[in-house]
Amino acid sequence: MLGALLYLRLTSLKNLLLSRLRRLRQPKYLLGAAVGAAYFYFIFSRPFGGSGRPSTSSGSAAAASFTLSPVELVPLLSVFGAFALVLIALFTWLVPSEKPGLTFSEAEVAFLFPAPISRRRLIHFRLLGAQLHIFLSAIFFTLLSRGWSFLGGHVLTHIVGWWLVLTVVNLHFTGAALTLNRIFDAGISVWRRRLVILGGLTVLVVAAAIPIWQNAPAFPTGNFGPGAFFSAIARTIDTGLLHWLLFPGKLLLAPFLAADLRTFFFALGPAALLLGAHYFWVSRLEVSFEEASVAHAEKRAARVERFQAGDYRLGSAPAKARREPFPLRVPGRPELAFLWKNLLGTRAVFHWRVWAGCAVAIMIGVPWIIRAGGTAPFAAIIAVVAAVFAIYTLLLGPQLARQDLRSDLPNSDILKTYPLTGWQILLGELLTPIAILTGLLWLSLLAVMLALAPRAETVSWLTPGFRLTAGLCAAAVIPALCTLQLLIPNAAALLFPAWFQSTRTRGGGIELMGQRLIFVMGQLFVILISLLPVVVGCALVIFASQWLIGPAAAVALATLLALAILAAEIAGGLWWLGERFEKLDLATELRP
Amino acid sequence: MIEVSALSKRYGDFTAVRDLSFTVQPGEVLGLVGPNGAGKTSTLRSLAGIIPPSGGTVRIGGIDLAAEPVAAKRLLAFFPDEPRLFDYLTVRQHLNFVARIYGVADHTALAQSLLEELEIAEKADQLPGELSRGMKQKLAIACGLLHSPRVMFFDEPLTGLDPLGIRRMKDSILHRARDGAAIVLSSHLLHLLQEVCSHVLILKKGEKIAHGSLAEISAQFAHGETGVSLEEIFIRATGGSEN
Numbered sequence: 001m002l003g004a005l006l007y008l009r010l011t012s013l014k015n016l017l018l019s020r021l022r023r024l025r026q027p028k029y030l031l032g033a034a035v036g037a038a039y040f041y042f043i044f045s046r047p048f049g050g051s052g053r054p055s056t057s058s059g060s061a062a063a064a065s066f067t068l069s070p071v072e073l074v075p076l077l078s079v080f081g082a083f084a085l086v087l088i089a090l091f092t093w094l095v096p097s098e099k100p101g102l103t104f105s106e107a108e109v110a111f112l113f114p115a116p117i118s119r120r121r122l123i124h125f126r127l128l129g130a131q132l133h134i135f136l137s138a139i140f141f142t143l144l145s146r147g148w149s150f151l152g153g154h155v156l157t158h159i160v161g162w163w164l165v166l167t168v169v170n171l172h173f174t175g176a177a178l179t180l181n182r183i184f185d186a187g188i189s190v191w192r193r194r195l196v197i198l199g200g201l202t203v204l205v206v207a208a209a210i211p212i213w214q215n216a217p218a219f220p221t222g223n224f225g226p227g228a229f230f231s232a233i234a235r236t237i238d239t240g241l242l243h244w245l246l247f248p249g250k251l252l253l254a255p256f257l258a259a260d261l262r263t264f265f266f267a268l269g270p271a272a273l274l275l276g277a278h279y280f281w282v283s284r285l286e287v288s289f290e291e292a293s294v295a296h297a298e299k300r301a302a303r304v305e306r307f308q309a310g311d312y313r314l315g316s317a318p319a320k321a322r323r324e325p326f327p328l329r330v331p332g333r334p335e336l337a338f339l340w341k342n343l344l345g346t347r348a349v350f351h352w353r354v355w356a357g358c359a360v361a362i363m364i365g366v367p368w369i370i371r372a373g374g375t376a377p378f379a380a381i382i383a384v385v386a387a388v389f390a391i392y393t394l395l396l397g398p399q400l401a402r403q404d405l406r407s408d409l410p411n412s413d414i415l416k417t418y419p420l421t422g423w424q425i426l427l428g429e430l431l432t433p434i435a436i437l438t439g440l441l442w443l444s445l446l447a448v449m450l451a452l453a454p455r456a457e458t459v460s461w462l463t464p465g466f467r468l469t470a471g472l473c474a475a476a477v478i479p480a481l482c483t484l485q486l487l488i489p490n491a492a493a494l495l496f497p498a499w500f501q502s503t504r505t506r507g508g509g510i511e512l513m514g515q516r517l518i519f520v521m522g523q524l525f526v527i528l529i530s531l532l533p534v535v536v537g538c539a540l541v542i543f544a545s546q547w548l549i550g551p552a553a554a555v556a557l558a559t560l561l562a563l564a565i566l567a568a569e570i571a572g573g574l575w576w577l578g579e580r581f582e583k584l585d586l587a588t589e590l591r592p
Numbered sequence: 593m594i595e596v597s598a599l600s601k602r603y604g605d606f607t608a609v610r611d612l613s614f615t616v617q618p619g620e621v622l623g624l625v626g627p628n629g630a631g632k633t634s635t636l637r638s639l640a641g642i643i644p645p646s647g648g649t650v651r652i653g654g655i656d657l658a659a660e661p662v663a664a665k666r667l668l669a670f671f672p673d674e675p676r677l678f679d680y681l682t683v684r685q686h687l688n689f690v691a692r693i694y695g696v697a698d699h700t701a702l703a704q705s706l707l708e709e710l711e712i713a714e715k716a717d718q719l720p721g722e723l724s725r726g727m728k729q730k731l732a733i734a735c736g737l738l739h740s741p742r743v744m745f746f747d748e749p750l751t752g753l754d755p756l757g758i759r760r761m762k763d764s765i766l767h768r769a770r771d772g773a774a775i776v777l778s779s780h781l782l783h784l785l786q787e788v789c790s791h792v793l794i795l796k797k798g799e800k801i802a803h804g805s806l807a808e809i810s811a812q813f814a815h816g817e818t819g820v821s822l823e824e825i826f827i828r829a830t831g832g833s834e835n
Contacts, residue, residue: 321682321719330691330699337692345680414676416642418693419665582661585643 009129020509029511036514044143072231074257079234082249083242088169092176094197102126102174123283130170138162152259160264161256164271168252171278178285204241211240248274322348334420338428339435342403346432355439359446366450383451390444393437398485399520401433405581406493412584423578430486437482445474461551469552473559480566484530487573488523494580530569534562593618593774594639594743599648601634601798608634610798612648616774616791618742621765623789624778627830631798632778633747639776640670640745652743666694669741673748675732677720683707683731684716687738694739706734726757733764744768746777750784762788782822794829801829 023029102123142158153161183193238246252274254267325343328336343350370379408415408429415425449471452462538558546554594616601609609631616622624632638645641657641664650657652664681689684703691699707713710730712723720728729752736744746765750758765788769775779785785792785806792809794801802809806822813828814820 321685321717322680324685328688328692330688330697331695332692334693334695337689340692341678341681341685341689344685345678411676411678413637413642413670413672417640417665417668417670419662420693421662583644585637 006128009125009132013132020511024511028515032514032518033511034514035517036510036512039514039517040510044146074259076230076234078250078253078257079238079246080230081253082246083237085165085169085249085252086242086245089172089176090201092173093180094194094201102178120283123285127171127174127279127282131167134166134170135163137166141166153256153264154261157258157261157264158256160268161253161258164255164275165252168271168275168278171275171282175278175282175285178282182285204245208240208242208245212236212242325351334418335424335428335431338425339431342407342429342432343435345403345407346436350436350439355443358443362443362446362450366447367453370451370454379451379454383448386444386447386451390441390448393440393444394481394485395524397437397440397482398433398489398523401436401486402489403432403436404486405429405490409493409497412581416582421578422580422582423574426490426578426581427574430483430490433486434479434482437486438479441478441482442475445471445478463552466552466555470555473555476559477562477566480563480570483570484566484573485523485527487570487577488526489519491573491577492519492522494577494584497584534565537561537565593653594622594776595649595651595654596639597649597651599635599638599650600646601631601638601643602646608798609638609645609795612795612798612800614793614800614803616743616776618772618774619769620791621769621775621777621789622791622793623785624776624793624795625780625782625785625826626795626801629797630795630830632795634798635795636670636745636747636776636778640668641665642670666739667741668743668745669736669739671732671736671744671746671749673751675725675728677728677731679720682717682719683712683723683734686731686735690735690738696739699738703734703738706737710734725752726754729753729757729761733761737768742773744773744775746775746779748779749777750779750781782826786822794826796830 024033138159141162142155145158251270255264255271258264258267322344325340328340366382369382405426449467452467538561541558541561542554545557597613599609599612600607612635624635626632637643639650641661653667655664657664677686687699687703696702707716710733712727712730715723715727749761753761765775791805793803802812810825813825
């Protein structure tokens with residue numbers, strides 16, 4: 001029987017690989033694969049930072065204290081790694097995942113559950129099925145960690161080390177979930193279970209904290225660096241009860257951290273025993289997992305269907321209706337109906353009251369922090385953090401805020417029967433992400449403007465009047481910039497629906513990653529081209545007029561020009577894409 | 593009410609619909625039938641303004657769909673085979689949204705009476721995820737009917753409905769036709785044609801094979817025989833295969 005299950009797994013894998021190879025005949029996948037491969041080559045071929053390497057220069061005392069020798073660093077990694085494993089294990093028990101211990105696809109449920117296969121064989125099938133993913137992950141992590149040359153060892157020992165860690169963690173997740181299922185099946189309520197686990201956790205924390213409190217090693221004094229600091233932390237953690245709790249984790253990590261083959265083979269035995277114990281635990285558990293697996297398979301299928309239909313929102317479909325963001329009155333502009341509809345599909349946090357609250361908090365909080373800090377660096381930190389956040393929001397926000405035509409493309413048949421022009425539908429669909437991104441950027445701008453106040457004392461031209469003018473001008477330009485940024489991915493979805501649709505495929509491998517990279521690069525390229533006339537025009541206006549009307553008025557004048565250019569670009573884009581939407585036949589575009 | 597003249601739809605080299613002409617008067621229900629790949633869905637989608645035709649004209653209530661799409665679409669409603677709903681809008685919010693799009697004044701009372709007529713008033717504050725397939729279908733119908741369309745297009749209207757739902761859907765179509773709506777529906781189900789349609793248009797490989805009332809079509813393909821079933825007539829008309 002296991003042979004048949006293995007056949008299913010291996011044949012599916014073979015066919016998956018073949019279909020992936022076959023689709024490389026299509027240029028969109030071939031180009032995506034080339035870009036993805038180039039990206040991976042760049043990531044894995046560049047030298048990694050030698051954060052853990054011992055300093056070769058004489059350096060100052062402070063610099064020397066920053067670094068540690070490999071002999072000191074490996075035990076540190078062992079302690080912190082084991083501590084992380086303990087935390088993961090505790091979390092698994094305290095906050096169990098919604099997933100059942102064993103997950104099956106809908107097809108597996110349909111074919112395997114009614115088949116004459118024992119429950120234990122199904123468990124083996126599932127555990128074996130996870131192995132491919134774990135093995136690939138082990139290779140990936142080895143590639144990522146290959147720059148840690150201070151570890152010594154060999155690439156194969158590192159792969160085996162990662163494989164051991166990932167396999168045991170996976171088995172622990174499975175075992176914990178199945179055990180918890182068994183506890184639930186026995187009729188123990190969620191609250192009672194939480195009370196028991198919390199009680200146990202409290203006892204553990206107290207038992208671990210007392211010896212740490214009593215025998216905590218002294219922290220170094222004077223001019224000490226992060227190396228000495230982390231060593232002290234590790235010594236503190238590795239004390240008393242925690243020392244014993246960390247012990248299995250250290251055993252598990254030992255093969256990966258082994259510096260040579262001899263150490264590796266010595267470390268392999270205890271780690272393999274740990275793995276065997278976990279396997280024995282999971283495979284001997286007599287627990288009913290079928291019902292939870294069926295429910296999960298259905299949920300997952302629904303999620304995949306939604307994902308493929310373009311709905312990228314995380315989590316399952318909402319359980320409860322949201323309160324309306326604003327009353328939708330009839331009659332009125334139909335575009336606002338799309339804003340209203342799409343806002344209902346966002347999280348409750350995207351409500352004007354929340355935004356207003358954030359603005360008030362920033363207006364009170366930023367000056368207070370600057371005053372409490374007493375020094376300019378606090379203001380600089382706030383300004384830089386807010387500015388970086390704003391830049392990231394403007395650049396990456398359109399990829400994340402997708403409550404527009406990209407999410408509604410599956411409903412295009414219905415949208416096109418509405419008595420609206422294409423540009424009206426497109427504009428309406430864009431309003432929600434525009435509102436969200438604009439809100440975030442306005443809040444960031446507010447923080448930047450407030451944080452710049454102390455700089456005004458030392459920079460003569462940064463007068464309150466200029467700051468206010470510049471802030472208002474930036475605030476006026478932000479919605480237009482967001483619209484332009486959002487037009488591009490929506491244009492990509494309308495102009496290249498087959499390409500865009502293929503990037504929605506979940507997982508998908510290197511070629512899909514490459515395609516997504518192409519979309520991101522394309523977006524950057526188009527936005528730069530679109531902004532070129534704005535930047536050149538504004539620069540010329542400011543340069544020519546500031547001598548006559550002063551910097552604040554020059555900036556205001558340049559803003560008017562920027563808004564005019566952006567408005568023209570947006571109007572042209574909306575009209576053109578609206579025409580395209582009216583002619584779009586998704587079914588035809590997606591024909592293979 | 594619906595005037596179609598020399599309609600064609602091409603996908604690259606493939607012609608899905610070729611030189612199709614017909615009219616549907618108020619109160620008439622036209623059944624679009626044909627084997628798989630006959631061009632039914634392409635025809636229906638072209639008539640509803642979802643996809644642009646490659647040639648020919650479609651007039652809805654005398655308005656050219658290509659020249660004045662917005663005005664023409666105010667008069668029509670399209671009902672897809674699968675109810676396409678917005679996950680995050682409740683039943684009532686769907687109707688509110690559609691009212692705004694079509695500019696339906698006094699929509700609250702109208703929506704309520706529709707919900708009651710379709711027996712989903714109790715579900716008014718629920719999301720589509722909480723509704724059964726039949727309930728979703730009813731909501732899609734309520735959305736389509738809210739602006740009192742004079743032209744309706746149904747794509748496989750009985751898909752996924754239980755016997756009671758099928759009965760109600762048939763009644764609903766007949767009721768709208770009696771009220772003066774011009775209706776086109778596509779279906780594989782011949783009993784639906786028999787019970788609901790006043791006229792039938794048989795398509796094969798994108799071309800019109802036959803068009804007329806059920807009696808006319810029967811007479812055309814019965815070849816003088818009596819008691820020939822609709823199924824037999826369909827097989828004779830289409831040659832018994834997709835090709």
